[in-house]
Amino acid sequence: MKTHGERERQAFALAQAVGLGFTQPLGRMRRGSVGRVLAVSGGMGGHDIERGLLEMGFVEGARVEVLHHGFLGQDPLAVRINQTMTIALRRCEANAVLVGPLRDAAEEVKPGLTLEYASS
């Protein structure tokens, strides 16, 4: 079984190798931006956080969209997963989810949003 760090590094390397460009933790995504989950690790919380996130639908390959932030862009976040389920979580946990751009961005989101995201 791979360790968390390994998985994250691999995803990162993969993303860069295929030229997907920008990757960042979910907690750092801007409001309104969309991406695809590259890796889920336990972060500081270990297995429990990882399982919790996986059980709420944060899994490699899922489409995520940051819908809302708290007051002044602070905690918590509201994240839409695969256009079906919205989850509220805090940055601390969200940062265990590594997100890259959508590959099929053109059909799924308005171009403006992707551009803004890609350049952020």
Added chain:
Amino acid sequence: MTAITLANEEMRLARIALVGPPNSGKTTLFNTLTGGRQKTGNYPGVTVERKSGRLRTPVGHAIELLDLPGSYSLRARSPDEAITRDVVLGRQAREALPDAVVCVTDATNLGQHLRLLLELRQLGRPLILALNMMDIAQKRGCQISLEALSRRLGIPVVTTVAMRKNGVQDLLSQIDTLLNQPLVASGAIADWVEPAPEAIRTYHREVEQLLREAVVQEGAPERLTRQLDQIFLHPVVGPLILLGLLFLMFQAVFSWAEAPMDWIDGGMASLQALLSEHMADSLLKSLLIDGVIAGVGGVVIFLPQILILFLFILLLEDSGYMTRAAFLMDRLMSAVGLNGRAFIPLLSSFACAIPGIMAARTIAHPLDRLTTILIAPLMTCSARLPVYVLLIAAFIPNTTVWGGIGLQGLVMFGLYATGIVGALVMAGVLRLTLLRGGRQPLLMELPSYKWPNPANVLLGLLERARIFMRRIGTIILSVLILLWFLSTFPAPPAGATEPPVYYSLAGLIGRGLEPLLAPIGFNWQIAIALVPGLAAREVAVAALGTVYALSGDEGTVTEALTATLAHDWTLATALALLAWYVFAPQCLATLAAARRETNSWRWPTFMFVYLMVLAYLAAFVTYRAALALGGG
């Protein structure tokens, strides 16, 4: 080998458990199938207990149906989810494994909900998959091939619309089919282990594969919820709306209830008049008029207000707003070491602290949970309403301040706000001292908004009215009759100058307590009311009604009591009593619930002591400040 079917075993109830992710409609299904009245609501974590009910299928099988707390996985994270796990795995003490499990899922969110089904399937027990909320799925144009799903999974699959009688027929006939077949048991349950992260990923992939084959037409994504959330979760507008909603709630409690309260008051008054006219003077007459009508009438009159409060809470729960409120409160809650999630049990505590304390089961972290339980009694429960309303009506002028906002409603709002602030401060103090420790992550689903179901809301209100009236008929009435005896005997000595109660046993107790309560401005009548008021808060109002009725005043019930109080007490005393009631632990049932949930007397004892100290301090400060400002 002989095939044993459940149907063959006569007289035996087949036990079927409803299992599924939170908010998938298990309890709604349970209610429709069994005619039960369990609480439902549009947020995860409504059900926190195992409930059972009976039904008979069309073919005639007798079934015991179990409704269980929702859970995303059998890996239980919180005490409520542990109940589900234990029932499903047969680990519950003194309870056999269920004969079959119905996995209830939300058809509009199968991508997330089918994982639990795969987990259940691993156990090798008889299993039926119910795709619930089919009405919504269809409206969005979603088409699923039940045949493909059933073939791939190897279990029966049905669609349901949980709140309609004709929406559960397929499920019933599938249950009948299942019960007519030989039961295939397997030993897989003993092999169950908590799924590791890799196992969950595998489930994810399996579900994806399943849906690729079974989904004929994907439904359109929901738009309305997104649009509403743009407003309700807006960082600035959202909190303002939350505040506005709470404010409206307390204003409504005052202004909408006036007419129905007048009717009840009128009814009580004519009953009293009828009795005093037609009964000869006797002890029984005094018991009926001073004890029962003055006391009970004084409490019954608050039914409209309690129902209005519940109407608001039911609408918030049924629409899906509860989790939004929790989202908005998360920042504030995290500042005191709690979690936005804890706001849901606290908001339920506005109705009654007991379900609030039970709802804390949905909080996984033990210290978070304990803190939530300990501060739940500070949220203003509906039993405080009678006390607040009585005192506000007597001492706060019914004028409007800016823009038509009633002053009385404003004071009420202030009392609620004091409770909330007190709870938050207390949580912060506890988390920094006794209950210091790591915090729980927030991971909360925000469900789609739904129109509240009118039948559901109406049933909820009737249920509340029934509970309230039963409380009055049992605990309040019996305490009152006891109090009437204590307040009537012994009779006053000849040449007594004070009202008769003064010389009675109750008067003795009241006067005994007076020195203790004098520093916070309470007289002996209040002391008499506070003692039975320890059992339940409304009793204090009823007791004041009885004590003052026995003191010789005649007339209609609360009108008279309001007038009597206004003339008998100083403003400072009234304010001190209000402050007392914000904090005082005047409810035995709450302490008992805290004992059940924490499994020891230690924490309920602590709860009682800290609330008592807070109440005394608050009343003292209020009384002294009011005196200093000329409220004597």
